[in-house]
Each structure stands twice: as structure tokens, then as C-alpha cells.
Amino acid sequence: MTETASPGIRLAIVDDHRMLLAALTEWMKGAADDITLVAAVASWTDLLAHPEFPVDAVLLDLDLKDDLPVSVKLRALDTAGVATVVMSTYSDPAVVREALAAGAKGYLVKSEGAETIVLAVRAAVCGERFVSPKLAAQLDAVAGMPELSLRERQVMALYSSGESAKRIAAALRITEHTAKSDLKRIRSKYREAGIDISAKVAMRTQAIADGLIIDVDRPSSPASSPEELRG
Structure with a gap:
């Protein structure tokens, strides 16, 4: 996939907060002509078991309440050829950097609107990184700080x-x-x-x-x- 507006980007959302999952589902329905929401599930196992998997892109909640580290999920999705955009309420720059280092193509705070999500998904599918604008300045500000695991x-x-x-x-x-x-x-x-x-x-x-x-x-x-x- 090399075009930002390539038709048929098949998107899945994974979030265990049911109300947010429902809201994201509504936001993404018809948000862009080139993105089709094919799955909205509440767990990692539900994603893997979904008949549409592997999809082209996944919006993945960083904070799924399971025992599997997010780094493992990101590597698995990358191996499957899935572009992943992580979503979280957390804005700690170290958390953002670690998610990107583990294979996430994007990182969004959950307060972002559908327009920003669309941009992030398109960028991810093209292999480009996308970070919420409100986080980008924070990442630059802590560039000289020690990186902790x-x-x-x-x-x-x-x-x-x-x-x-x-x-x-x-x-x-x-x-x-x-x-x-x-x-x-x-x-x-x-x-x-x-x-x-x-x-x-x-x-x-x-x-x-x-x-x-x-x-x-x-x-x-x-x-x-x-x-x-x-x-």
C-alpha cells in the first residue's frame, strides 16, 4: 500500500472500554471513504479470532487488561503485516517512545477526534509514523532525558x-x-x-x-x- 487514500483500508478497533469502543465505532463509520471498519472487539483474543483478521490497520488500546505485554502484541501485528496505531489516555513521553520502538506506527491520545484518527490510520498504512500533535512537543522536550525501560x-x-x-x-x-x-x-x-x-x-x-x-x-x-x- 503506497497511497494515502488507497481505497479499501480494512480497519479493526480493539478497546476493552465498551462505551469508548461504541463511540469509536460510530466515529469511524463513514469517517473516510477509503477506510472500512470491519471489526470492533474488546480483547486481543477476539481480534485474532475475528474472521476479517488480519486486517490492514488496527487501533489498539494500550491498556487492555490482560497479561500480554503490548510489545508482544505489536510485534505479532507487525509480523502479520498489520499497521498498528496505539491509543491511550497516557501521555508519558517514555510510554510513547516505547510503543513506537516496539512497532507501533502511531500513537494517539483518546481525546483525538475522528479526523485525526483517519490521518493516523492512513499514515500507518503507508509506513509513516503519526503521533498526536499534543504529544509531539512533549517528545521533543524530553529528547535529552534518560530512557527508562x-x-x-x-x-x-x-x-x-x-x-x-x-x-x-x-x-x-x-x-x-x-x-x-x-x-x-x-x-x-x-x-x-x-x-x-x-x-x-x-x-x-x-x-x-x-x-x-x-x-x-x-x-x-x-x-x-x-x-x-x-x-
Whole structure:
């Protein structure tokens, strides 16, 4: 597919929020002459089992509540020749970068309208990256910041919220030694970027600045919930 308006782009939507799935379905019906919505399902397994799969493009909810990492889903879709645009309420630049690195062709916040979704789908099918305009500036702003892995962001958020290495290990299903090693590596990455977070209060301040937690008492950002980030 090499034309942005190639007729017959077969689109699927995967989102486990039923009301949003219904709204997206209505938005995309007739939103563009070159895009046909052929599937709207609430789970990863429903997508794979759908008679229209593989489709040309998928709008994939980043936060499907299952035990399969989104990176695995993205690689599977890429192998099947499906162009994927990730949708999420999360705007953490690190999350966006990781999704794109794992194979997503686009990343949209869920507040985008049908017109922007159409642009993202067309770009994805053409092999071009598309990021919500409201996120693009954030990505540029943090270009010089250290890149943390998904688990490192989880560890930093939990530790900055007052959890011990032992409790972090239990929450993330890793060993306490691994949790401590992650903390050491996190501090090293920030030190290389010229930021000292050796003190716990400094790490907490940085976690707030990076959007990993929204206050010092209650971790409610995407990276502070292992269950949400796991899928």
C-alpha cells in the first residue's frame, strides 16, 4: 500500500472500554471513504479470532487488561503485516517512545477526534509514523532525558511513592535483588544525564517532574500501576 487514500483500508478497533469502543465505532463509520471498519472487539483474543483478521490497520488500546505485554502484541501485528496505531489516555513521553520502538506506527491520545484518527490510520498504512500533535512537543522536550525501560519506570514510580524494594518486588513479581538493581541502574541513567537522584526525596521530585506520579502521596500516573502497564 503506497497511497494515502488507497481505497479499501480494512480497519479493526480493539478497546476493552465498551462505551469508548461504541463511540469509536460510530466515529469511524463513514469517517473516510477509503477506510472500512470491519471489526470492533474488546480483547486481543477476539481480534485474532475475528474472521476479517488480519486486517490492514488496527487501533489498539494500550491498556487492555490482560497479561500480554503490548510489545508482544505489536510485534505479532507487525509480523502479520498489520499497521498498528496505539491509543491511550497516557501521555508519558517514555510510554510513547516505547510503543513506537516496539512497532507501533502511531500513537494517539483518546481525546483525538475522528479526523485525526483517519490521518493516523492512513499514515500507518503507508509506513509513516503519526503521533498526536499534543504529544509531539512533549517528545521533543524530553529528547535529552534518560530512557527508562517499562519496568524501570514502574520501579521508580513505586519507590518514589514510598514502597520498599521488597514490596516493589512483590508487586512486580521480581526478586528483591532485581528491584534493587533496577534502582541502581535508574540512578546511574539519571546521573549520566546530569541529574542526581541518589536521595530518595530527589528521586520522588524527579518522578513527579517526569509524570510518573502526580503527587507525593498517591501514585496515580500510568507508570505507577503495574497491572495497567503490564498490558
